[in-house]
Amino acid sequence: MDYAIAMYSSITVANRVKKLAANQISYLGIIQAPASLGVKGCNYSIRCKFEDLETLRAICDKFGLKIKAVFKETIQNGEKVYIRL
Amino acid sequence: MIYLDNAATTFQKPPAVQRTLCEAMRRYGANAGRGGHKLSIAASEMVYKAGEAVAELFGIQDPANIAFTLNTTMALNMAIKGVLLKGGHVIITSMEHNSVARPVVRVAKNRYTVVRANRQGIVNPADVEAAIQDDTRLIVCNHASNVCGSIQDISEIGRIASGHGILFLVDVAQSGGVLPINVEKQHIDLLAFAGHKSLMGPQGTGGLYVREGLELDTILEGGTGSQSESLSQPINMPDRLMSGTVNMPAIAALGEGIRFVRKLGVGAIAAHEMKLAGRLMEGFGNIEGVTVYGPESVKNRVGVVSINIDGLDSITVSQILDQDFGICVRSGLHCAPLAHETIGTLENGTVRFSVGYYNTQSDVDRALTAVSKIKKGKYV
Numbered sequence: 192m193d194y195a196i197a198m199y200s201s202i203t204v205a206n207r208v209k210k211l212a213a214n215q216i217s218y219l220g221i222i223q224a225p226a227s228l229g230v231k232g233c234n235y236s237i238r239c240k241f242e243d244l245e246t247l248r249a250i251c252d253k254f255g256l257k258i259k260a261v262f263k264e265t266i267q268n269g270e271k272v273y274i275r276l
Numbered sequence: 277m278i279y280l281d282n283a284a285t286t287f288q289k290p291p292a293v294q295r296t297l298c299e300a301m302r303r304y305g306a307n308a309g310r311g312g313h314k315l316s317i318a319a320s321e322m323v324y325k326a327g328e329a330v331a332e333l334f335g336i337q338d339p340a341n342i343a344f345t346l347n348t349t350m351a352l353n354m355a356i357k358g359v360l361l362k363g364g365h366v367i368i369t370s371m372e373h374n375s376v377a378r379p380v381v382r383v384a385k386n387r388y389t390v391v392r393a394n395r396q397g398i399v400n401p402a403d404v405e406a407a408i409q410d411d412t413r414l415i416v417c418n419h420a421s422n423v424c425g426s427i428q429d430i431s432e433i434g435r436i437a438s439g440h441g442i443l444f445l446v447d448v449a450q451s452g453g454v455l456p457i458n459v460e461k462q463h464i465d466l467l468a469f470a471g472h473k474s475l476m477g478p479q480g481t482g483g484l485y486v487r488e489g490l491e492l493d494t495i496l497e498g499g500t501g502s503q504s505e506s507l508s509q510p511i512n513m514p515d516r517l518m519s520g521t522v523n524m525p526a527i528a529a530l531g532e533g534i535r536f537v538r539k540l541g542v543g544a545i546a547a548h549e550m551k552l553a554g555r556l557m558e559g560f561g562n563i564e565g566v567t568v569y570g571p572e573s574v575k576n577r578v579g580v581v582s583i584n585i586d587g588l589d590s591i592t593v594s595q596i597l598d599q600d601f602g603i604c605v606r607s608g609l610h611c612a613p614l615a616h617e618t619i620g621t622l623e624n625g626t627v628r629f630s631v632g633y634y635n636t637q638s639d640v641d642r643a644l645t646a647v648s649k650i651k652k653g654k655y656v
Contacts, residue, residue: 201502201515202309202317203340206324221320223312231505235309 194264195244196224196273197251198236204256205235212250216243228273230260238264278603278639282632283422283450283580283610285472285479289533293476296532300525308524309501319524326531327514333475333534333542334467335458336485343517344471344483344527348449349375351468351484354517355445356416357383358492359466364413367391369399369428370614371421376447377614380416387411393618396571397426405436414443419457420450423615423626424570425553425580427455434463443490449473449482450578453537454546459485466490474545474632476537477530480523486513496520545633549579552631552640556581559644565651569619569626582619582626585651590625593650597627600655601646605629 199205205221212219216239224234239247241263251258262273279287300322306315308323327339336342345351356379360366365387368380380388389407393399404415415437420427430446437444445466448457453474459467464485471481486492497509498519510516537545554574560566565586571577585593594607608625609616616622629643649655 200512201500201510202320203324203327203514204512206321207338207340209321210324210328221317232503233501235312235502 193241194238195241195247196222196236196238196262196264197244197247198224198230198232198234198259198261200232200257200259202233202235205237207254208237208247208251208256211254212237212239212247215246215250216240218243224262225273228260228262228275232259278601278642280629280631280635280639280643281604281606282473282635283628283630284606286474286476286632286634288634289478289529290476290536292536293478293529293533297478297525297529300528305525307521310499310521322528322531323522323524326527326534329531329534329538330469330483330485333452333457333538334469334485335460337460338488341488341513342483342485343514344481344522346480346523347472347482348447348468348470349482351482352376352445352447353379354484354492354495355466355468355486356380356414357495359414359443359445360384361493363387363411365389365409365411366414366416367404367407367412368416369393369404369418370618371397371399371418371423371426371428372416372612372614373418373422373447373449374611374613376416376418390614393426393615395619396576397421397424397569397615397619398571398576399428399433401429401432401436404433405440408440408442412440412442414445416445416447418447418450420448420455420578420580421570421612421615422450422580423610423612423621423628424582424619425450425577426570427451427576427578430464431462437465438463450580453534454542454549454578456542459487471526471530471533474537475530476533476633478526481526481530484517486517492517540633548633549631550574552635552637553577553579553581555637555640556629556631556643559640560647563644563648563651566647569621579631580628581630582621582628583647584621584624584626585647588650590627593627593647596650596655597643597646601642603643603646
């Protein structure tokens with residue numbers, strides 16, 4: 192299973208996205224994405240199924256909620272890998 | 277004991293508020309927004325949900341524009357100084373609490389105008405408009421007086437402020453939860469509220485709404501759990517105004533208090549309190565030698581009824597009520613000298629009876645009997 196990680200400027204924004212998307216996306220969680228991904232800050236992010244990323248983007252666009260960075264989380268050779276989109 | 281000091285803080289609190297406060301400490305008492313673990317995320321969700329409840333109550337579109345504070349005073353200081361640190365003229369009314377007057381006097385120096393209310397504690401919005409100067413940046417108005425309960429026409433004052441492009445700050449410490457408030461319809465740019473009064477939350481809760489796009493100067497900077505790589509305070513709300521660990525258990529409980537208020541309905545709570553306040557006013561009016569302050573009609577006030585008994589010091593009256601009748605009220609000056617000056621009680625203060633949702637007609641009747649006996653000297 193691949194996941195999308197959408198990073199936000201604060202936990203408040205992440206909570207708002209989670210609330211707004213709750214009925215449209217099957218899985219949603221708030222996580223702190225790894226610092227090693229190279230995005231400065233506290234990295235509060237929404238993690239959802241990768242197939243739901245476009246729905247997530249559309250919701251954020253609709254409500255003017257800026258996504259700082261988006262990553263694809265996947266498994267390669269048994270290792271978790273993040274690909275910046 | 278009969279508690280008639282709800283203008284200071286409401287007591288009792290709804291059972292759900294008490295439960296939520298305890299549960300937050302027992303089950304997810306982590307630091308909201310200061311980590312990625314499950315308990316921290318859960319704590320941050322509780323704070324967010326409380327923000328949603330505030331937003332729904334006051335017609336605020338984005339809960340992110342609400343910063344939780346320790347009380348209304350902190351919210352008012354953040355708003356007043358946040359607007360006026362760079363200068364400008366400010367208009368306040370003579371019904372303001374010291375939580376407005378003191379920061380205004382400090383930060384605005386002599387660049388402020390006090391618009392006088394009438395003897396009943398009502399401000400004429402036209403007087404506010406007449407006080408506007410070229411560099412007026414802010415109008416501050418107390419929605420309902422903590423001294424005599426008078427209600428100001430914030431819709432009209434908001435319309436005036438908006439029409440002149442001036443920021444409008446409303447102090448709803450006494451009205452939030454008992455009067456309908458809508459920041460959009462009433463042109464409110466900044467709204468300072470108490471969590472622990474008619475919103476039924478615990479003490480140590482309050483907040484400030486800041487209109488979308490309005491960037492206040494800060495009076496407190498620090499850790500926000502966001503943009504931690506930067507040495508500058510974030511611009512985005514609520515982080516800009518919420519530095520340091522928040523009072524998560526109390527904020528979570530406040531959210532429950534607001535849900536309680538919304539479930540009952542602001543109108544229903546107001547009707548209950550107006551009925552009790554009306555009974556107090558009528559009863560006091562029938563006791564010779566008792567002066568009732570504030571608007572003559574209960575329709576123009578919240579559940580605050582201030583009185584004095586001829587020949588008796590207000591503090592003495594409250595001590596007798598407490599010690600001989602088991603009735604809790606506040607007396608003296610209620611941290612609002614401008615308001616006392618306005619209604620003519622600056623020297624003796626007032627004996628303030630303030631009803632809440634949990635008061636009954638029996639509480640009010642016992643208070644009336646007690647005052648009648650005190651007036652007749654038959655209380656020992």
